[in-house]
Amino acid sequence: MENIYMDRVLSGDIDAFRYFIKTYKDMAFSIAFSIVKDEQYAEEVVQDAFMKAFNGLKKFHRKAAFKSWFYRIVVNESFLRLRSIKKDRKMISIEEQSDAIMEVQFEEITESHGAKIHKVLSLMEPKESLALELFYLQELSINDMMQITGWSKGNTKVILHRARKSLRHIWKQMS
Amino acid sequence: MENDKLEFKDDFITSVLKHSDRKELLDDFENALMDTVHTSYAYKKVITGILKKSMFYFFTAILLIGLFSLVVILDRSIFKSLAAVVPVIVLFFSILGSVVFFTNYKRFFQSVLW
Incomplete structure (x- = not known):
């Protein structure tokens, strides 16, 4: 087509x-x-x-x-x-980043669940949020991810692991 | 491939990501982009036309100079005098000039277009 x-x-x-x-x-x-x-x-x-x-x-x-x-x-x-x-x-320095997390925490009371997730993702490292986006949302395979990003297989897996950890960490801090 | 999927299977992450507020691009974006594509295509067409025309004139001129030089060389029996060498030098520099000109021209248009 x-x-x-x-x-x-x-x-x-x-x-x-x-x-x-x-x-x-x-x-x-x-x-x-x-x-x-x-x-x-x-x-x-x-x-x-x-x-x-x-x-x-x-x-x-x-x-x-x-x-x-x-x-x-x-x-x-x-x-x-x-x-x-x-x-x-x-x-943004790490300090500012944690300030941002605090800010998000404060705003969270009035914001929807979806907006909160949106903010969590925006606080993550670009490579990590990209990895999550490609693997979990676009449902691409590791090989497809390698083609798109130019990362090696090992690197892709490491970034995915780190991304999951990082998302959980920020999520915990915000809840 | 399936192993990779299983290795990274994470229901929590999947549900979190799937509930994120996602902005969708509107039709306005699509229309604006199509307008840009049309404009770019039309511009490219015009520029390519000009480029082709100027290339044609330039290389025709080079060819004519070359032919003229060749005729002069043959006419005066090669390298008999200093005067006969001049057309050869002209020919050499014309070719050199055309190569340099062509390369720069191509690079210039590539940088302008994309």
């Missing part, structure tokens, strides 16, 4: 690209958000990633699935954006 749309785009039917946007925009947004932790930035990342995919469609050899190829672009774009964000404002 995707190949048909790809062929249509490559033959000049630009509107066929809407199919890819419709299919992948939300998942791409979740992945970008898990890394950059900001909705505005995540939206920009998704937009840039789609533009890159559109411009690079000719170079895509279709050996892998479009999904993996596109998510890889999203992940790379997100980390690039994260680097520029970090340059703009210095990274």
Whole structure:
């Protein structure tokens, strides 16, 4: 199915690209958000990633699935954006981070369960929340994760372990 | 693969993540993005057209200079005098120039387009 749309785009039917946007925009947004932790930035990342995919469609050899190829672009774009964000404002120190947790704890009383989880994820390391996003929400295999992130198998597993531990830890602190 | 799934099976994490508030991108985003795609495509088409045209003129000019030099060389029986060497030098520098020009041009357009 995707190949048909790809062929249509490559033959000049630009509107066929809407199919890819419709299919992948939300998942791409979740992945970008898990890394950059900001909705505005995540939206920009998704937009840039789609533009890159559109411009690079000719170079895509279709050996892998479009999904993996596109998510890889999203992940790379997100980390690039994260680097520029970090340059703009210095990274939050560990102390500030724990302050943020306290703040979240206070806000929690009035906030929904979903919003609380959202905040827990935003307090996690980008790599860790990305790993959780890909494995538990997108239900990708370790091999798919390796393709998308460029991590080794061992590294992927270590990050997943750390991510689970870290989520539980922040969750406990907030409850 | 199944082993990996089992190794990391965690109902708590799964339920926590699945209950997170997730923002979904609206149709406005989709439309805006499609507009950008259309604009970019049209721009790329125009630029490619200009690039192709200018490349064509440039290489035609180079070819003509080369042919002219060749005719002059043949006409004056090769390297008989210093005057005969000049077209060879012109030809050499024209080719060199075209290669440098082409590389820079390509790089410039790549950086502008994507």
